[in-house]
Amino acid sequence: MSDLFKRRESVPGTAQEPAEDERPKGTWEDSGYRMSDEEAHRDTVYHIPNQFMQVVAVFKTQMSLYSKRKSIYLVLVVAVMIPILYVLAKDIFDFGMVAEASGTGLIGALLSMLPFIMGIFTASLCGSVMPAEFNDRSAYMNMALPMSRTAFCLGKYLAGVVITIGVFVFAYGMAMAGSLITYSFFDEEALAKSFTMMLLSVLVYTSFTFAMGCFIKRGATIVSFLIIAIVLPVIELYMFMNSYIDMSGFMLFPNMLPDLACLTLGSNISMSPMGVLNMLVHIVNPASMDLLLSAVISAAWSVAFLVLGIIAIERREM
Amino acid sequence: MNDVKAIEVSHLVKRYGSFTAVSDISFDVAKGEFMGLLGPNGAGKSTTLKAVTGLLRPTSGEIRIQGVDIKDHRKALEHVGCVIETPMPYGDFTPADLLQHVGRIYGLDKAEIAIRGRDVLEEMKLWDWRYKKIDGFSKGMKQRVVLAQALLPNPDIIVLDEPTSGLDPRGMVEVREILKGLKRKDRSLLISTHILSEISELCGSVTMIRDGEAIISGDVSELLSGSRMGPITLEIKMLKTIGPELISELESSTGVRDCERMGDHVVKVSFMGSSEEQAEIVSKAYNSGLGLMSVNESGKNLESLYMEMTEEESA
Missing domain, CATH: 3.30.70.260 (ACT domain)
Structure with missing residues (x-):
C-alpha cells in the first residue's frame, strides 16, 4: 500500500499542527512534507519526465501490482519446499537415478521442475499482463496518459523479467541449500553455466509470453504456455529424431534453455517433453553446446519477440 | 501563442473497413472553453474522443492539442487529463496507489502527488477511502477514482467521455460542480454525454454528431436563437x-x-x-x-x- 498520504515526522522549527477540524481542506499539510504553501501550490508547472523515467514509473507500478499476486508467493513457497522435500525424501528416493551423485547433480535433480515452472510462471506472469490491461480496461487510462506505448510496454516487460529472475535465483539458492545438506562441493563452472542458461531462458520465455499477450486478447496465458512448453519442443524433437537437424542445431533452440540448464548440472531429467525423452534415450549432451552462440540466439529471440509485442500494442486501436 | 487552440480537430475521418465511424468532423475548443459533443448512441462521439486522446489513429485528418499534433502523443497530452470509455482502475490498488502511478507518469514528485492527490480525493469525496482497495468500490466510486486521476495533475485540458455515467444523482451534481470549478480556473473541457442538461449547464459550445458527421456546431446560445428552431x-x-x-x-x-x-x-x-x-x-x-x-x-x-x-x- 502506498504511504503517499502518511504523516511524516514533524519538521523541527515548523509551527505546531492545527487540530483536525482546523486544518484547511485540500492543502498539502497532511502529507507532512517540508514545503511552503507557495512551493506546494497546486498550479505549479510540471513537465513530463523523459521516456526512461516513465519506463521506471511503469516498472514500479507493475512491481507493485505483481507484489499483490498470489501466484508469485506460491512459486516462492514451492522453492522453499525444495530443501525441505529433499530432507524428507532423501532416505526413501534414490536421487542417483535421476542425476549424477554429486552436489551439482543433486541441484540439477532438485531443479528438474524448472522447465515446467518456467513455462507456466512466465505465461501467467508476462503472458497475462497486457491482456489484463485491455480486459480490465485500465489500458484506456494508461494509454491516454502522456507516455508512449513503447515505454508502457517496456516498463511492464522489465517488471516481469525482474520478478522471474528473482524467483528463479531464489529457486537456485534453495536447491543449493538442499544440496549442501549432503554435499559440500559444487562444480562451479557447471553451476555458472547453468545459471547463465537460466537467465537467458528467463529472457526468452518472458519476451515470448509477453509478445503472445500483446497479440492474443483472450487465453494468452494458456496459449503461450502450450506453444513454448509443449508444441515447440515436440516439433523440435520431431525434427531432431528425423535428422532434419543435428545435435548442435537442436541445442540452439532457445526454448530448450531451461532443460539445458538442468541437464548441464548433471541431471538426467527435466519436467518437459525433451527432459522426459532425454531420460529414456539420453539424446542431449549439454557439454557440447556453444553457450556464446546460444546466448546470441536467445538475445535475438528476446529482442525480436519484445519488438513484435510492442509493435502490436503500438498499432492496436482501442 | 495566445491564439493557439486548446484542441483543434480538422477533417477527422475514421473508417473501419467499409464502415465510416467518423466522417470529416472539424471543431476546435478554445482556451477556457467548455465544449460538449452531443449525439445519439453510435454517432461517433467516443470515436472522436479516442482519436483526440491518441487511443486510435485517424484514417485522415489532423488533431492538435495546444498546437501539438497528437501523433506526438507524449508532448500533445502533457497537460491533458482524460477519462475515456470509463476505464477500470487496477482493482488491487488503492486510490492512493493509483494516484501515485499517474503522478509519476506526469512527472510529479511525491510531495506534489500528495498535495494534489489530497485535493482531488477530497473533491471526489474519496479521501476516507484512500487506502481501501478499489476492487471493493461501487461503480460510481470507481468512476470518481478515474476522474480523480484525470484531474490529479491539474491539467489545462480535460477530455471526458460520459463522466457522470454510473453516478447517483448526488454524485452527478457533485461532479458537475467540480467541472464548473474548472471553468473558473480557465481550463478547457471537451465532454461527450447523453445528458442534455449537463451540456447546457456546463458548455458554452456544442457539436452535435449524427452518423459520424457533425450536423451542427457552435455557441449554444447562438444555436438556440438560430432560425432552425421550432416555436x-x-x-x-x-x-x-x-x-x-x-x-x-x-x-x-x-x-x-x-x-x-x-x-x-x-x-x-x-x-x-x-x-x-x-x-x-x-x-x-x-x-x-x-x-x-x-x-x-x-x-x-x-x-x-x-x-x-x-x-x-x-x-
Missing part, C-alpha cells in the same frame, strides 16, 4: 381573470400560432417569430389592465434542438 411557448400569468378579449388580441399578434387558456389566470401562447414580435405580445399582456404577473419562456432549449436533429434522423 416557443410563452406562459403568461395574469393577476385578474383572463377574458376572451385578451385571448383574441394575442391570437391576432404576428407570429402567434396558438393561444390556449389554462385556467382563469394563465394563458399559453405558442409563438414563432422575431424578438420584436415577442416583445409586442408581452406588451399587449401588460397593457390589458389585468395585471401582468409573469411571463415564462420554454421550448427554446438544447433539448428541443436535439430532438429536432434526431427527429430528422428518424424521418
Whole structure:
C-alpha cells in the first residue's frame, strides 16, 4: 500500500499542527512534507519526465501490482519446499537415478521442475499482463496518459523479467541449500553455466509470453504456455529424431534453455517433453553446446519477440 | 501563442473497413472553453474522443492539442487529463496507489502527488477511502477514482467521455460542480454525454454528431436563437381573470400560432417569430389592465434542438 498520504515526522522549527477540524481542506499539510504553501501550490508547472523515467514509473507500478499476486508467493513457497522435500525424501528416493551423485547433480535433480515452472510462471506472469490491461480496461487510462506505448510496454516487460529472475535465483539458492545438506562441493563452472542458461531462458520465455499477450486478447496465458512448453519442443524433437537437424542445431533452440540448464548440472531429467525423452534415450549432451552462440540466439529471440509485442500494442486501436 | 487552440480537430475521418465511424468532423475548443459533443448512441462521439486522446489513429485528418499534433502523443497530452470509455482502475490498488502511478507518469514528485492527490480525493469525496482497495468500490466510486486521476495533475485540458455515467444523482451534481470549478480556473473541457442538461449547464459550445458527421456546431446560445428552431411557448400569468378579449388580441399578434387558456389566470401562447414580435405580445399582456404577473419562456432549449436533429434522423 502506498504511504503517499502518511504523516511524516514533524519538521523541527515548523509551527505546531492545527487540530483536525482546523486544518484547511485540500492543502498539502497532511502529507507532512517540508514545503511552503507557495512551493506546494497546486498550479505549479510540471513537465513530463523523459521516456526512461516513465519506463521506471511503469516498472514500479507493475512491481507493485505483481507484489499483490498470489501466484508469485506460491512459486516462492514451492522453492522453499525444495530443501525441505529433499530432507524428507532423501532416505526413501534414490536421487542417483535421476542425476549424477554429486552436489551439482543433486541441484540439477532438485531443479528438474524448472522447465515446467518456467513455462507456466512466465505465461501467467508476462503472458497475462497486457491482456489484463485491455480486459480490465485500465489500458484506456494508461494509454491516454502522456507516455508512449513503447515505454508502457517496456516498463511492464522489465517488471516481469525482474520478478522471474528473482524467483528463479531464489529457486537456485534453495536447491543449493538442499544440496549442501549432503554435499559440500559444487562444480562451479557447471553451476555458472547453468545459471547463465537460466537467465537467458528467463529472457526468452518472458519476451515470448509477453509478445503472445500483446497479440492474443483472450487465453494468452494458456496459449503461450502450450506453444513454448509443449508444441515447440515436440516439433523440435520431431525434427531432431528425423535428422532434419543435428545435435548442435537442436541445442540452439532457445526454448530448450531451461532443460539445458538442468541437464548441464548433471541431471538426467527435466519436467518437459525433451527432459522426459532425454531420460529414456539420453539424446542431449549439454557439454557440447556453444553457450556464446546460444546466448546470441536467445538475445535475438528476446529482442525480436519484445519488438513484435510492442509493435502490436503500438498499432492496436482501442 | 495566445491564439493557439486548446484542441483543434480538422477533417477527422475514421473508417473501419467499409464502415465510416467518423466522417470529416472539424471543431476546435478554445482556451477556457467548455465544449460538449452531443449525439445519439453510435454517432461517433467516443470515436472522436479516442482519436483526440491518441487511443486510435485517424484514417485522415489532423488533431492538435495546444498546437501539438497528437501523433506526438507524449508532448500533445502533457497537460491533458482524460477519462475515456470509463476505464477500470487496477482493482488491487488503492486510490492512493493509483494516484501515485499517474503522478509519476506526469512527472510529479511525491510531495506534489500528495498535495494534489489530497485535493482531488477530497473533491471526489474519496479521501476516507484512500487506502481501501478499489476492487471493493461501487461503480460510481470507481468512476470518481478515474476522474480523480484525470484531474490529479491539474491539467489545462480535460477530455471526458460520459463522466457522470454510473453516478447517483448526488454524485452527478457533485461532479458537475467540480467541472464548473474548472471553468473558473480557465481550463478547457471537451465532454461527450447523453445528458442534455449537463451540456447546457456546463458548455458554452456544442457539436452535435449524427452518423459520424457533425450536423451542427457552435455557441449554444447562438444555436438556440438560430432560425432552425421550432416555436416557443410563452406562459403568461395574469393577476385578474383572463377574458376572451385578451385571448383574441394575442391570437391576432404576428407570429402567434396558438393561444390556449389554462385556467382563469394563465394563458399559453405558442409563438414563432422575431424578438420584436415577442416583445409586442408581452406588451399587449401588460397593457390589458389585468395585471401582468409573469411571463415564462420554454421550448427554446438544447433539448428541443436535439430532438429536432434526431427527429430528422428518424424521418
